[in-house]
Amino acid sequence: MKIVGLSAGYHESACCLLSDGHLVAAAEEERFSRVKHDPRLPLGALRFCLRQGGVGIHEIDALAYYESPTKKLARQLWARQEEDPRSGLPDLDVLHVERDIRERIGFEGPILTFEHHQSHAASAFYFSGFEEAAVLTVDGVGEWATTTYGRGHGHGVHIFEEVHFPNSLGLLYSTITSYLGFRVNDGEYKVMGLAPYGRPRYLGALRRLIELRGRGQFELSMEYFDFRSTARMHTDALRDLLELPERKPGEEIGPCHKDLARSLQSLLEEVLLAKVRYLAEEVASPQLCMAGGVALNCVANRRILAEGPFTRLFVQPAAGDSGACLGAAALAHAALTGQRPARGPLTHVYLGPAFSAASVASLLSATGIAAHDFRGREAELLAAVVDRLLAGNVVGWFHGRMEFGPRALGSRSILADPRRPDIRDRINRMIKKREDFRPFAPSVLLEFAERHFALGHPSPFMLETCPVSSDLELPAITHVDGSARPQTVDSRHAGRFAALLAAFYARTGCPMLLNTSFNVAGEPIVCTPEDAMRSMASSRLDALVLEDFLIDLDAVPEDWADRPRREASGIVHSTYTFI
DSSP states (O other), rough: OOOEEEEEESSHHHHHHHEEEEEEEEEETTTHHOTTTOOSHHHHHHHHHHHHOOGGGGSSSSEEEOOOOOHHHHHHHHTOOOOOOSOOOOOTTHHEEEEEEEEOOOSSOOOOEEOOOHHHHHHHHHTOSEEEEEEEEEOSSSSSSEEEEEEEETTEEEEEEEETOOHHHHHHHHEEEEEEEETTTHHHHHHHHHHHSSSSSSSSHHHHHHHHSSSTEEOOOOBBBBBSSOOOOOOOHHHHHHHHOOOTTTTTOHHHHHHHHHHHHHHHHHHHHHHHHHHHHOOSEEEEEEESSSGHHHHHHEEEEEEEESSSEEEEETTTGGGGGOOOHHHHHHHHHHSSOOOOOOOOOOOOOOHHHHHHHHHHHTOOOOOOTTTHHHHHHHHHHHHHHTTTTTHHHHHHEOSSSOOOOOEEEEEEOOTTHHHHHIIIIIIIIOOOOOOOOOEEEEHHHHHHHHHSSOOTTOOOOOOOOOOOOOTOOTTTTTTOOOOOOOOOTTTHEEEEHHHHHHHOOOOEEEEEEEEOOTTTTOSSSSHHHHHHHTOOOOOEETTTEEEEESSSSSSGSSOOOOOOOOOOOOOOOOO
């Protein structure tokens, strides 16, 4: 049974392939199109998934779509939003999904559609490895649901309560994200990173934005919100309540902005803790599964696990809309076979394309770029990389299959020595070209994690924070509040990356590296060797590992940064849109 799962039509378009219940491939369209948060039909990702599975579109038994076009259209019509013809998104037409799949993909088999939050819930439960669990999904909005409560057992996922639009924790968080001058559906990470710098002095005011109701319900005070506008998400009443003008993008971030971010984060955590406690009353399980964009808030995840009633937590690594394609495919498998997809837990997300050393060699030969060739000499390659890291170099690391989801986990990463006090500011300002308050994460060998972080369990997907408890000075990965967001690296799933960490440990006694995503601000994570070389040139990385080859910056012509990109233009982003 071969099933393709699709997420498309809003943002974070993605595709996956299940074969007899096993996840064969998954990728976001943005990595191929080079359009960040690309919402369009994921043709590039689909081509990859089919190629990885060794199948043609005619061999697919069913295609699963991640939401209900009919129910979504009802909400869109209620909101009376008009389509911008420049956006590249589909018209408000309930048949557009099937028509696009039939005409643009050429698929003639059955198309199954599932509700948005049902797909989120399934993506979390089916890939958790749990036989039974409580399930919580939280995001901006699907069709009408914004938060759902459910239980998973065996091969079934049952949602028993929903919170409906316009009452939404995700939209509340996005409203303040926009108020703080950051882009919605992209800047929420920035607000979470900014929060520890402030004090929760706006918390009392923000509590007036939401009223907690009985059971799993809550209501937003709509006098402060405007979800029909594409220009802004708030009303003048919010400005009056906060007594603080909106921050314009690019303006200096002051103490008041830090305090507002801290207050928002505190409010989110308060509400989530209250609602997971309610969920525990309804579902007698020690295990919780989470998905939806809000589940990517790793600070809240830590509090849910540390202070909530559940003893085990699984957050789907691609918890946003891209990962809902996994849930749709899993639901289709269960519907068509009567069986649960593969019962084992998701142990890694190295599900994207890989490139052979031979293909890299051909590229280097064609470009004339000089590189050190370490084919057949991995230990020497790792030693050369460690030499550069110890010299203070920032190194691009490109190896194996690309990660699925928003985190770089040692396949498409930028690496540095976490002990250097200057490295964080250098990467933020010169390489990532982003705000200097943004923290960086450590990747640590699994067997050493508990010596350096108050974590208590493996965390392979960087989805929760914890206090840094190391005897080492780690200024580059320790946030202002003494926390970090570690990735624990298991050699069974990331062999060469683990070997690099081990080589660094052997030379330094430090079993970790600073790890951030291999991209610059405004661009998706790199996918191909060409993307990596272009990113190296534009960000001025000191060195780049492309599989078995090591390239130093002085070997890369500066005009590589200006070479034509595999990019489709024409995507228009409003402040917020429900399309």
